[in-house]
Amino acid sequence: MLKLIAALLSVPAAGLALVASTGVMVVDVQEGGPGATRIVVPVPLLLAQAVASLAPVPAPRIDAPELERHLPAVEAVLDALAAAPDAELVRVEEPGERVVISKAGAVLQVRVRERGDEVAVDVPLRAARRVLRSLHGGRLDAAELIAALRSARGVRIADVKDGGDRVRITVW
Amino acid sequence: MRARVMALVAVAGALGLQAAPAAAQNATAWVHVRVEEAGKGSKVNVNLPLPAVEAALAFAPPDTFSRKHIQIGGKGQVTLADLRRVWKELEAAGDTELVSVEEADQKVTVARQGTWVQVRVSSKKETVRVDVPVTLVDALLSGTGEQLNVRGAIDELRKLRGDIVQVRGEDSTVRVWIDERS
Numbered sequence: 001m002l003k004l005i006a007a008l009l010s011v012p013a014a015g016l017a018l019v020a021s022t023g024v025m026v027v028d029v030q031e032g033g034p035g036a037t038r039i040v041v042p043v044p045l046l047l048a049q050a051v052a053s054l055a056p057v058p059a060p061r062i063d064a065p066e067l068e069r070h071l072p073a074v075e076a077v078l079d080a081l082a083a084a085p086d087a088e089l090v091r092v093e094e095p096g097e098r099v100v101i102s103k104a105g106a107v108l109q110v111r112v113r114e115r116g117d118e119v120a121v122d123v124p125l126r127a128a129r130r131v132l133r134s135l136h137g138g139r140l141d142a143a144e145l146i147a148a149l150r151s152a153r154g155v156r157i158a159d160v161k162d163g164g165d166r167v168r169i170t171v172w
Numbered sequence: 173m174r175a176r177v178m179a180l181v182a183v184a185g186a187l188g189l190q191a192a193p194a195a196a197q198n199a200t201a202w203v204h205v206r207v208e209e210a211g212k213g214s215k216v217n218v219n220l221p222l223p224a225v226e227a228a229l230a231f232a233p234p235d236t237f238s239r240k241h242i243q244i245g246g247k248g249q250v251t252l253a254d255l256r257r258v259w260k261e262l263e264a265a266g267d268t269e270l271v272s273v274e275e276a277d278q279k280v281t282v283a284r285q286g287t288w289v290q291v292r293v294s295s296k297k298e299t300v301r302v303d304v305p306v307t308l309v310d311a312l313l314s315g316t317g318e319q320l321n322v323r324g325a326i327d328e329l330r331k332l333r334g335d336i337v338q339v340r341g342e343d344s345t346v347r348v349w350i351d352e353r354s
Contacts, residue, residue, distance in 0.1 A: 073231035080224035084200065087354030091217040 022046035032164015052143040124152035298341035
């Protein structure tokens with residue numbers, strides 16, 4: 001009997017281990033105010049990547065010829081930044097507003113504070129480069145985007161505080 | 173004893189002076205831009221490693237650095253060909269005022285002072301000081317036709333340390349400089 005229970009438990013345990021080892025994106029949405037709800041959605045990235053690869057729908061098109069033209073330069077700048085030491089790259093301060101872009105390790109940190117609202121976005125440089133490469137041809141490859149997220153594990157890619165509401169997206 | 177110490181200090185100083193430019197060429201240069209507008213209470217700081225600037229410029233369209241004319245002051249214009257010719261003629265002339273444009277509301281001078289080209293613009297509203305090394309102008313004008321050799325100028329910027337541009341306006345200041353600190 002014990003062997004049977006162990007065998008039955010090993011299946012979901014192995015599934016969880018597989019999901020954990022191949023990356024999970026956790027979207028955590030928390031509403032502010034009394035009686036607020038909190039929704040936590042774990043998205044197994046391997047599964048999402050497989051669905052995106054097999055889905056018969058056409059990849060979303062990004063019509064940005066300006067961006068397309070400057071992609072090689074943006075990629076080269078990202079490479080140069082990756083090789084540079086950590087530093088605060090841009091700081092813009094205006095009354096009630098602050099934007100700071102820094103390079104910390106292999107991550108580009110964007111911090112925006114505007115009155116009560118705060119946005120923190122961490123862009124892993126390697127993942128950003130991968131996404132940019134997938135943009136060639138003006139088409140965003142969803143599977144490639146998810147693959148880039150899988151290469152950015154352990155990073156909280158977004159943390160947005162809007163009044164009492166908060167959204168956090170973390171890749172594990 | 174005192175003479176020996178003085179000699180040692182002099183030798184060490186000379187070695188230090190020779191070592192400094194070599195160190196400057198090896199360390200990563202950072203371009204810094206500070207813009208402050210006191211009236212609006214806004215500040216913009218940009219710090220970029222020079223290799224990132226180079227990388228961006230490497231992919232700039234060819235016509236980005238094409239200039240038929242160089243604007244000097246409000247109305248004054250000099251063709252790039254004329255500028256090259258004048259620059260070549262004045263190369264051996266030593267310290268001299270290269271350009272002077274006086275208009276009703278502003279005065280612009282471009283002068284060579286030692287190893288620097290100094291651009292000064294003064295009007296009621298603002299004062300602009302731009303100090304550019306002669307070698308940088310040499311590199312910039314080493315292009316052909318209507319092309320400025322910006323890549324050559326970037327090579328020179330790698331060796332440059334210190335202030336390049338200072339603008340003091342009625343309500344705003346701009347400072348651009350290069351050092352080795354991020």
